[in-house]
Each structure stands twice: as structure tokens, then as C-alpha cells.
Amino acid sequence: MRTQTPIPGKALRPVSRGAKVSSQINHGVLGKGLSRFRRALLRWYDRSRRDLPWRRTRDPYAIWLSEIMLQQTRVVAVLEHYRIFLARFPDVEALAAAREDDVLAAWSGLGYYQRARRLHQCARQIVEQHGGCFPRAFDSLLALPGIGRYTAAAIASIAFAKPVAVVDGNVARVLERIMGIPLTAAQSWQHAQALLDDLRPGDFNQAMMELGATVCTPRAPRCPECPVRQWCATQGEIPRTLTSTRQRKKQIWCALEQRDGVGQRCNEIRLVQRPKHASLMAGMWELPASSEPPRSAPAHWRTFRHSITVTDYTVHVLRDPPLANAPFTARGKWIAIDRIPQLPITGLTRKILRAGGII
Numbered sequence: 001m002r003t004q005t006p007i008p009g010k011a012l013r014p015v016s017r018g019a020k021v022s023s024q025i026n027h028g029v030l031g032k033g034l035s036r037f038r039r040a041l042l043r044w045y046d047r048s049r050r051d052l053p054w055r056r057t058r059d060p061y062a063i064w065l066s067e068i069m070l071q072q073t074r075v076v077a078v079l080e081h082y083r084i085f086l087a088r089f090p091d092v093e094a095l096a097a098a099r100e101d102d103v104l105a106a107w108s109g110l111g112y113y114q115r116a117r118r119l120h121q122c123a124r125q126i127v128e129q130h131g132g133c134f135p136r137a138f139d140s141l142l143a144l145p146g147i148g149r150y151t152a153a154a155i156a157s158i159a160f161a162k163p164v165a166v167v168d169g170n171v172a173r174v175l176e177r178i179m180g181i182p183l184t185a186a187q188s189w190q191h192a193q194a195l196l197d198d199l200r201p202g203d204f205n206q207a208m209m210e211l212g213a214t215v216c217t218p219r220a221p222r223c224p225e226c227p228v229r230q231w232c233a234t235q236g237e238i239p240r241t242l243t244s245t246r247q248r249k250k251q252i253w254c255a256l257e258q259r260d261g262v263g264q265r266c267n268e269i270r271l272v273q274r275p276k277h278a279s280l281m282a283g284m285w286e287l288p289a290s291s292e293p294p295r296s297a298p299a300h301w302r303t304f305r306h307s308i309t310v311t312d313y314t315v316h317v318l319r320d321p322p323l324a325n326a327p328f329t330a331r332g333k334w335i336a337i338d339r340i341p342q343l344p345i346t347g348l349t350r351k352i353l354r355a356g357g358i359i
């Protein structure tokens, strides 16, 4: 039977177009309004959703993998990695049996490598403690390493049809705009749970996320196309308090050095391994880099743009800078180019090596 969690405050009434946001805040969606809201959203989702590979399965392993990959990473960047990773590690047993370096190498290019390590630990725990089967209950999923509230709810609702709501950045934004007020994290979870369609919880959760990703976008929501426009308090008038924070900007310089291999060995490039306990991309290999410009100015090869968490980097790549050119002097190790596919390298390094025709 369908359950209905009330949202505190007044019952919803559809907001007329052009209504003043401040005076007609929606406090909730109750009664028939709630059923109509759910139907409108699910109809739109059935008709308009993007055809993504993780939406064609109920396999909890495949859903879990997609959810971890999609954290802080755009869908287009995930698609190819998801296909390759699943082909290499098709189930939780295969992932659990893999060496960590192989897992990191398959993850290479996605960034946030701590996710890959936790994925690997979690797969081992599922095999050791659950016989290779994902637990179905939300609380049991939450107890696994690297699975937080969002991921546990996504797996439970999509793979096992459990009525638990998800809140990610997209859902939180949609909820704030519909309600017309800034929401704390706890309030967002409460509202999301109240709106959830218990008969199709997985689809409803994905519909909310899809709405935020494709229609109710951060900077320019496309309200005329929105299936829940009539219940939305803001309808595109976004209070300043609801806008997202700005990205920081930084510049870095990288050295791309290549030398001929000795005898039968293939050419080599110089790479540096990040510290094992670095907070970002620990243990990954990358080109020598510095936040200081070189003292003398060798020929500058190319400039790249690259974003990591909340920072947008402008990356100046110097090709074969003179050895004495601080700050790159004699850092790192010479690595044969044919070894690179087996090494966990950072996404930025991969991008530069591809642009240089090296891999």
C-alpha cells in the first residue's frame, strides 16, 4: 500500500504563472496535488529520459558502480569508463578478486580515486560478509564502506524498489526551487521522502535527478518545458541565496619530457607518483607540475583547461623543458610508454598525453 509522509505547512495549491514568489511560497504537496505531481513527473520521465546504460538494468552491482562513478563526474565522462570497467570487472566477485593497481588503472581518467579504492574495499566486504550478494535493506547497504546515505538509497530504490528517497545536488536544487525557500540538508531529505512515489521509487528518484540535470539546471532552468511547473513556487525566479558557489581559478605548469628508449626499449616519459596519503588522487602518476612558473621561459607547447572539485585550472604544458629549469629539475621517474596503460595515471595527465599523441 502506498504510504504518504506529510510535509509540514500548508497544503499545496498550484502557483499561477507570474505569482509573486515571496508571498506564495509552496509549503508542500498534499492530497490530490501530490498524486498529480508524481504522475506528471513520472510521465515526463517515461517520455523524455536519456537512454543511459545503467537505466537498462536492475543489477545492484551495475547500479552501484554507476552511482559511484557519477559522483562529481558528468554523465558524458562516465559512459565510456562505465562500459570498460564493467567489461573488465563484470560482477562484484571479479572486482573483489582484482589487484588495487588494476582497479585504479581502470578508473584512470575519472578522478577522485578514493572512490575507486572504497569501491574495491566494499566489493571485498560484500564477498566476505554477504556471499557476493548485495544486501537489500537500506541500513545494511549503509553499513558498507564507501556507501553513504545517497548511494544506499539509490541502490535500495532502483535495484530493490525500496521506498527511500535520494537527494543529490540536482534534487536539492529542484526542491529548493519548488518550495521557494533555502532548505537545510535535513529538510531536503524530508521533502524528498514526502514526495516519493512508493510504487515506482527508483524511477521517481531518477526522475527528480533527471529533472535537475536536464531542465531545472543551475544557471538557466527551462521552466516552460518543466513537467511540475504548476507546483513550483519560483518558476525560474531564483533567489540569490539559492545560486551555487563560484569555482576557484588557478594556474599550473607541467613538464612533458620524453626520451628515446635504450636498445629494444620503447620511448619513455617522466612521471611523478603522488604521495600515498594525499587527499586527492593518492598514489596516482602524473606529469611533474608546479604552481610556480619556470624561471627561464622554455618553448610553451599548449594550454589546457581542467577542473578538479571546486577549482578550474589553466594548465600550461612545457614540452621538454631544459633540465636545469626549476621547478621541474630531475623530479620523477622515467617510465616506458608501453607501461602507461597499466599505470593509474591522473585524468589531466591522460588528457595531455593523448593530445601529444603519446598514448
Ligand code: SF4
Binding pocket: 174, 177, 178, 215, 216, 217, 221, 222, 223, 226, 227, 228, 229, 232, 233, 234, 235, 236, 237
Ligand atoms: S524548471 Fe523551473 S518550474 Fe521546473 S522546478 Fe525548476 S524552477 Fe521550477
